[in-house]
Amino acid sequence: LADGLAAERVSALALATFSQRLFGAAGAATEGGPTALLRVGAHAIRLRFASSAAAAGVLPAWGPLLADGSAEGTPLAELFVVTSDHCGPPPSPPWGAQAYRPRDEIDGFGDASMEVCFQLATGTLVLWDAATRRGVWWTRSADAIPMWERIMPLRALLRWALRSVDVALIHGAVVGSERGGLLLAGAGGVGKSTTALAAPRAGLFTLADDYAAVAPAGPVASPVTAFAKATERTIELLPELSSRLAPLAPTPEGKRAIVLDETPLRAASSMVLRGIVLPQIGQRTAAARAVPRAAAMAALAPTTLFQLPGSRPADQRMLAEITRALPAFSLAVGPAPDAVAAALSDLLGALA
Amino acid sequence: MPECLLTPRRPAVLDEVFDGEAVLVNLETGLYYALDPLASQWWTALGHGTTLAALRAATIGDDARAEPALLRYLHRLADEALVDVAGTLPRAPAASAAEQTTAEPSLQVFRDMEDLLLLDPIHDIDLDGSGWPTASQPSV
Numbered sequence: 474l475a476d477g478l479a480a481e482r483v484s485a486l487a488l489a490t491f492s493q494r495l496f497g498a499a500g501a502a503t504e505g506g507p508t509a510l511l512r513v514g515a516h517a518i519r520l521r522f523a524s525s526a527a528a529a530g531v532l533p534a535w536g537p538l539l540a541d542g543s544a545e546g547t548p549l550a551e552l553f554v555v556t557s558d559h560c561g562p563p564p565s566p567p568w569g570a571q572a573y574r575p576r577d578e579i580d581g582f583g584d585a586s587m588e589v590c591f592q593l594a595t596g597t598l599v600l601w602d603a604a605t606r607r608g609v610w611w612t613r614s615a616d617a618i619p620m621w622e623r624i625m626p627l628r629a630l631l632r633w634a635l636r637s638v639d640v641a642l643i644h645g646a647v648v649g650s651e652r653g654g655l656l657l658a659g660a661g662g663v664g665k666s667t668t669a670l671a672a673p674r675a676g677l678f679t680l681a682d683d684y685a686a687v688a689p690a691g692p693v694a695s696p697v698t699a700f701a702k703a704t705e706r707t708i709e710l711l712p713e714l715s716s717r718l719a720p721l722a723p724t725p726e727g728k729r730a731i732v733l734d735e736t737p738l739r740a741a742s743s744m745v746l747r748g749i750v751l752p753q754i755g756q757r758t759a760a761a762r763a764v765p766r767a768a769a770m771a772a773l774a775p776t777t778l779f780q781l782p783g784s785r786p787a788d789q790r791m792l793a794e795i796t797r798a799l800p801a802f803s804l805a806v807g808p809a810p811d812a813v814a815a816a817l818s819d820l821l822g823a824l825a
Numbered sequence: 826m827p828e829c830l831l832t833p834r835r836p837a838v839l840d841e842v843f844d845g846e847a848v849l850v851n852l853e854t855g856l857y858y859a860l861d862p863l864a865s866q867w868w869t870a871l872g873h874g875t876t877l878a879a880l881r882a883a884t885i886g887d888d889a890r891a892e893p894a895l896l897r898y899l900h901r902l903a904d905e906a907l908v909d910v911a912g913t914l915p916r917a918p919a920a921s922a923a924e925q926t927t928a929e930p931s932l933q934v935f936r937d938m939e940d941l942l943l944l945d946p947i948h949d950i951d952l953d954g955s956g957w958p959t960a961s962q963p964s965v
Binding site: 613770776784786 | 839857949957
């Protein structure tokens with residue numbers, strides 16, 4: 474036990490020393506570069522880019538969520554976006570070749586006070602310092618930013634930054650209206666995106682697809698990207714999406730980026746949630762059916778906790794608070810989008 | 826014989842109870858579990874760690890007929906790496922026909938997230954001169 478604690482202290486000290494050098498290098502690299510202010514609900518996040526190319530790699534996903542320079546208050550966090558092709562590689566790390574772990578985690582390094590991960594596929598270092606609320610996202614090249622990152626940028630950093638103000642980044646979609654919202658939860662392939670993108674057929678809007686920021690107090694949901702993802706099958710079912718395709722290549726899985734309606738994203742920076750819906754693909758759409766909250770937690774927690782690096786007890790606590798605060802429903806979704814949208818609208822009407 | 830101590834493997838295992846039903850998530854294996862009310866009650870009785878004797882007293886009391894079910898359950902928790910066991914956990918007899926009147930806790934396992942870990946194994950990494958992994962994998 475003593476050896477373990479000593480090793481933890483050594484790695485924490487090494488990480489702190491590394492982070493000082495990293496933030497120094499990131500600050501120098503972004504000096505005079507483009508900046509932007511991202512709005513996530515009531516919070517603002519300052520973004521500093523090393524180059525226009527780096528900014529162009531991620532900013533399109535946040536178009537309607539970007540605040541103008543007159544936004545009031547101190548930003549929640551400051552994030553540096555740097556590319557090695559423009560500024561050289563980050564300072565050498567204090568860990569070796571054996572430290573790289575699943576979910577991009579670094580063995581023996583990182584905790585809730587200073588999170589770190591490395592995405593091997595893209596050569597991207599991500600570090601978050603909770604004490605100063607600053608983060609670095611340092612990738613090899615702006616040209617090599619992958620499609621999934623362009624659609625939902627900086628997800629690990631956003632997760633850690635939002636956690637510091639008691640907001641969870643959840644793997645799920647949100648649909649709603651002025652009556653409130655529904656959080657659609659479940660692992661990939663259960664029909665979340667198709668259900669969320671069908672919602673406008675009944676006058677609802679899609680606030681978020683794939684990821685959403687949810688504050689347990691409320692609970693209140695906010696968008697973290699203006700893009701959704703859709704398979705070719707979803708676009709066949711919802712041909713109106715063809716006019717909303719983003720000018721991005723498909724993801725490796727063949728999904729296309731869809732530009733969400735900007736008006737509700739600008740207007741509804743946060744939306745009070747009324748319930749959790751667990752879509753399940755079926756032969757036909759049926760009315761939503763109440764299910765135990767444990768089922769909602771089982772649909773929400775694993776996919777959120779396993780998809781992102783640096784899952785901590787605080788993330789679990791927030792997910793549990795959100796689950797306890799909301800009724801949960803199972804929704805069988807058939808191939809007719811109008812029926813799916815109507816079922817969502819009916820449920821929201823009954824809950825609001 | 827030294828007392829057997831059973832301790833939930835937090836924080837590697839996350840657990841929450843909703844309306845008497847527990848959900849467990851093992852961050853190391855990618856598996857997660859839905860426990861029925863009896864299994865949830867017995868999981869909750871583990872608290873932050875307890876002895877087998879104390880757990881027995883808190884769950885089945887003097888009902889010796891329920892002891893095999895309790896032991897089977899605890900072995901299952903240990904096999905799934907959901908609890909740490911210090912000391913010897915007595916062998917759990919297989920369920921017999923005579924036991925069919927006693928309740929058996931149910932622990933439903935979900936493996937759909939397991940692939941996320943399997944698809945991302947620990948890599949053999951080559952480092953470049955600056956100490957960072959080389960760009961050996963194509964970006965997408």
